[in-house]
Amino acid sequence: MAARLSVNVNKVATLRNARGGDVPSVIAAVRTIVAAGAPGITIHPRADERHIRAVDARAIAAELAPLREQIEFNIEGDPRPDLLAMVEELRPHQCTLVPVRPGEITSQAGWPTDTSRAELGAITSRLHGLGVRVSLFIEADLAAVRWARDVGAQRIELYTEPYAHAFAAGRGEAELARFAAAAELAHDLGLGINAGHDLDLDNLPLFSRLPHLDEVSIGHALISHALFVGLDRAVRDYIAVLVE
Ligand SMILES: CC(=O)[C@@H](O)[C@H](O)COP(=O)(O)O
Numbered sequence: 001m002a003a004r005l006s007v008n009v010n011k012v013a014t015l016r017n018a019r020g021g022d023v024p025s026v027i028a029a030v031r032t033i034v035a036a037g038a039p040g041i042t043i044h045p046r047a048d049e050r051h052i053r054a055v056d057a058r059a060i061a062a063e064l065a066p067l068r069e070q071i072e073f074n075i076e077g078d079p080r081p082d083l084l085a086m087v088e089e090l091r092p093h094q095c096t097l098v099p100v101r102p103g104e105i106t107s108q109a110g111w112p113t114d115t116s117r118a119e120l121g122a123i124t125s126r127l128h129g130l131g132v133r134v135s136l137f138i139e140a141d142l143a144a145v146r147w148a149r150d151v152g153a154q155r156i157e158l159y160t161e162p163y164a165h166a167f168a169a170g171r172g173e174a175e176l177a178r179f180a181a182a183a184e185l186a187h188d189l190g191l192g193i194n195a196g197h198d199l200d201l202d203n204l205p206l207f208s209r210l211p212h213l214d215e216v217s218i219g220h221a222l223i224s225h226a227l228f229v230g231l232d233r234a235v236r237d238y239i240a241v242l243v244e
């Protein structure tokens, strides 16, 4: 079964915030993305609200509520109090817990495996108890997969910047094999498998061959592509790769 596409709309909010008004509208973008056939929407609201704001998260949740059986909502972020409160209030299908380093331009690593299993496990258990699937953003290595299982996650999200970098350097097949080993272990341990960061139309065809891949979340490259071909076409271009 083809992996599901979850479109990250952070960068629509980045452009909107550049002028301080409501153009482009994040909700109009969500509507276009859903109408184009994407089965998921992702946001990563950061503490500094550089792009997605709490008001956006609420508006997206309200927009997707009538479509809950067809469209998945995924909220990504570090387990800071306001983000956990947002997840508790909005009850998305999935919360992807991501380590965030102060001042980072974007995500740059998965959870270190020396992160407290007890502390993150308690958060994971609470969110799962609310009916929210929890995914943990990790490196594609076996120790990280085992750590995610020990924490109690239902899914992992493989951090794919290393794959994107390797692909650009002509080493995509070798790197995909490393990711595939992590995916096979995760599958054997009963974990679902998501992936994201720096995936694009060039490197996604090869990556989509990853075994047991449930979902890819893609934002920066897709929204950038949309600047040239339009958002509807951009979404359809990415879906076409996943169903090949
Ligand atoms: C976890 C991940 O890779 C994305 O959610 C990324 O962090 C997007 O954040 P920015 O849109 O702020 O780069």
Ligand SMILES: NCC(=O)COP(=O)(O)O
Pocket (backbone or CB within 6 Å): 008, 042, 044, 076, 157, 195, 196, 197, 198, 199, 217, 218, 219, 220, 221
């Ligand atoms: N989890 C990855 C994501 O949501 C989007 O990452 P990117 O495609 O903007 O790099």
